[in-house]
Amino acid sequence: VTVLRRAAIVAVGSELLTPSKLDTNSLHITEQLNRLGLDVVVKAVAGDSRDELTHLIGALLERVDLLILCGGLGPTDDDVTREAVAAALNRPLVEDEAITERLRERFKARGFATPMPETNRRQAMVPAGAVVIENTKGSAPGLWIDHHGKSVALLPGPPRELKPMLAALVEGPLRERSSGEPLVRRVVRITGRIESDVDQLLQPLYREWAAAVPAIAATILAQPSAIELHLSAHALSQDIVDRALESAVQRVVDTIGADVYSTDGRTLEQVVGDLLAANGLHVAAAESCTGGLITSRLTDVPGSSRYVDQSVITYSNDAKTELLAVPTELLNAHGAVSEPVALAMADGIRARARADIGVGVTGIAGPTGGTPEKPVGTVVVAVTAASDRRCRTFRFYGERELVKFQASQAALDMVRRMLS
């Protein structure tokens, strides 16, 4: 059996049009393959043109050992993956009688009076030599093909069908053909610094890591309000690579300090939630420009009812006064987007919710409402506790949703720093 080392992933069909935030397949597949020591070198999305896909499959198979195709396995004319793979591998399409039989049974079980339409037999036409991967969650069977020392897997697009089928591959043919040298990745998440600053501080480490055994590859990704440092290494044993990466992560923490908020994949809301739960504390937010996003992120974490009882979204000035007892005079004197008001909002929700920590956020998310003094993107965040009151004014860039996100990130980070 040839060892598979390099992989490519191709999503077929409609995904070309979809906002890519809905593409969770390729991230999931990449993670699973990395664990087996397979490196994903290219990801692609192709439309439903058969010729296009045939060419792409051929071109990718020149460079990789494993090709995973997702989608395009349905019964309609648009479903071209089977045909494109057959053409690219120069294998005839043959009917797999077992698949036809199963499709007929499935059709009958649904209680249709008429027999299965002949068009559905398309799903049983497979490249010669393909092995079926059973699909327990849908009608389209997956396929696995070994081809001159390379492998091709055809999986359906819907994640709930794809995931168990991929798991079966990981336990079966993929594990048999893997190097057993896992590629391990650790992500260090940093806030409150700019990319070039982090990059400069880490230069000496990069040089050490490149020369180390196992070598550690580092990539910095700058995102709004967060920098991610991805460290990865390949080694014969999971143990060796785990230890090498752990020590690399420690060096980063020693260098960057408290601006590192996560070294184990946790999101900021998970880190904050864990700190709250560990200390038995409750948080409550009074959100103006973030419109509920902070509390929504906090409650994305399973078990968040341990530390969230309530929050309020006070968009209008009246709501700030009624729900949070922010004095009208304060609003008139300083404006709604001001440090005194943000602090009063944090104190107000802390009192109302009888919470240990109160968060108040007020700002101008845009696109209108900015002034020369307080332009769009101005956001004031206050975090208060019994013996600690903090407030900061930020100026974020970007469009409305991006300003909201950065504001929620800043608020969660201020809670984290207060608890750390």
Added chain:
Amino acid sequence: VTVLRRAAIVAVGSELLTPSKLDTNSLHITEQLNRLGLDVVVKAVAGDSRDELTHLIGALLERVDLLILCGGLGPTDDDVTREAVAAALNRPLVEDEAITERLRERFKARGFATPMPETNRRQAMVPAGAVVIENTKGSAPGLWIDHHGKSVALLPGPPRELKPMLAALVEGPLRERSSGEPLVRRVVRITGRIESDVDQLLQPLYREWAAAVPAIAATILAQPSAIELHLSAHALSQDIVDRALESAVQRVVDTIGADVYSTDGRTLEQVVGDLLAANGLHVAAAESCTGGLITSRLTDVPGSSRYVDQSVITYSNDAKTELLAVPTELLNAHGAVSEPVALAMADGIRARARADIGVGVTGIAGPTGGTPEKPVGTVVVAVTAASDRRCRTFRFYGERELVKFQASQAALDMVRRMLS
């Protein structure tokens, strides 16, 4: 000048590791190219291996007329786009003195005492014959290369740098080389139906559209809580294609009815917001399991302060009683996840906020907290107004965040239907 018709987009480098929700470049580029009549047939993401990228560029250029590469234009060794393009097109890398000069000036302007490091000159090494696309927002210049009737554009990865540079291309070389036959896309968004049902209803229309002039291509995308029908057509004049698509959209609306919520690209929260604003109504939400997501989505829309004053997030039973006056007896008798409680929450927030419409949502987002009677994914949504009270119990599938999203979608849709 050759007319460019088919395009591919390649993102280079770190994006391979990034959750793809942050990739907004390819959607933006696709839109811009479609307007000029260019069809994007493949999108790919490649790591920062020069050989890999060289091979991919070569393979794609066999099939497309225009290749747009994003990222990998920085000064470090990881920035391999220039070299890969030069290798794939078999052109030497030559220093562009004008770029070197500009980099030196940029460096000096930042007030560094030392001269620019020689490594930065990498950014001035360009494939012979490349024309510079000016970057007003960053240091990496873009490049444009005409090559045997095909074109290659190299653009930086950060969206705020890429967008103005792409706009310059669209006004310049891309427009000169475009067919002037725009590819226009219309998206019809549908809720409350399953994909196969919509597909069946539209079968006769598909057949008509395939035979029409201009032909209309249709693709259905099923997403959690929404189905999107993408209609697209190519024609000599914008007018002809606009009219053909408008009449196709009307046929869909006639067939599907009130389950169509958007035919012009608006999101559900925009549609709901426009209905509220047009009727001069205010909405307020009492959110339990959605944790603020409904109000956050409502306030993602610019100008939402016209119809949102306040909302509350009442995670605990106490909060429901204190903030919304939900009777303790009701909570005890029916449980927090029940129609009487959801209705009381909607009425409670409507009274508190003096809003025209109240929304109450309570459910079990999971992964724990489910019972045989009320499994994870059970969500009750109530929407109440002065003379109309509606309540529905849903059972959503998927993980916590997906349940939250589907619940927010259901709540917004119930508001839409009440106002329509």
